[in-house]
Amino acid sequence: xxxxxxxxxxxxxxxxxxxxxxxxxxxxxxxxxxxxxxxxxxxxxxxxxxxxxxxxxxxxxxxxxxxxxxxxxxxxxxxxxxxxxxxxxxxxxxxxxxxxxxxxxxxxxxxxxxxxxxxxxxxxxxxxxxxxxxxxxxxxxxxxxxxxxxxxxxxxxxxxxxxxxxxxxxx
Numbered sequence: 001x002x003x004x005x006x007x008x009x010x011x012x013x014x015x016x017x018x019x020x021x022x023x024x025x026x027x028x029x030x031x032x033x034x035x036x037x038x039x040x041x042x043x044x045x046x047x048x049x050x051x052x053x054x055x056x057x058x059x060x061x062x063x064x065x066x067x068x069x070x071x072x073x074x075x076x077x078x079x080x081x082x083x084x085x086x087x088x089x090x091x092x093x094x095x096x097x098x099x100x101x102x103x104x105x106x107x108x109x110x111x112x113x114x115x116x117x118x119x120x121x122x123x124x125x126x127x128x129x130x131x132x133x134x135x136x137x138x139x140x141x142x143x144x145x146x147x148x149x150x151x152x153x154x155x156x157x158x159x160x161x162x163x164x165x166x167x168x169x170x171x
Contacts, residue, residue: 013111021062050124064097072100077121
């Protein structure tokens with residue numbers, strides 16, 4: 001009896017290299033990143049349908065900043081400054097850090113997850129019909145959770161979501 005062994009190949013997203021950037025331009029427009037954002041918006045309309053009416057620039061940044069602990073920022077979502085809004089007709093800017101994605105050897109799935117995370121910062125307020133820049137759902141330290149558990153509402157919501165997804169067992 002022949003048994004086929006299936007090996008899943010890891011696919012690496014074509015992250016721009018240093019030659020795509022220069023001293024005068026630390027950002028790079030890549031249509032594949034724009035298309036990936038469009039795919040995410042189409043796949044998750046309950047989260048992102050409002051972005052179809054927004055002017056968003058999706059860019060690669062040569063290097064993102066480092067955090068105080070030395071880890072690298074993977075991406076950022078921000079409101080475009082007034083000059084960009086006036087001339088570029090762009091209201092929001094979403095960038096991913098090419099150097100960090102290369103260094104961490106990101107797969108397609110990891111680039112997609114990073115872009116998904118950045119898109120989640122662009123939330124819709126149905127009361128005023130505006131898109132706004134949202135903060136993260138959870139603010140916590142691992143040691144805090146080890147010591148006190150899910151002691152506040154945001155941590156409890158995260159715990160319930162993780163249990164529902166089967167990410168850990170209920171004690």
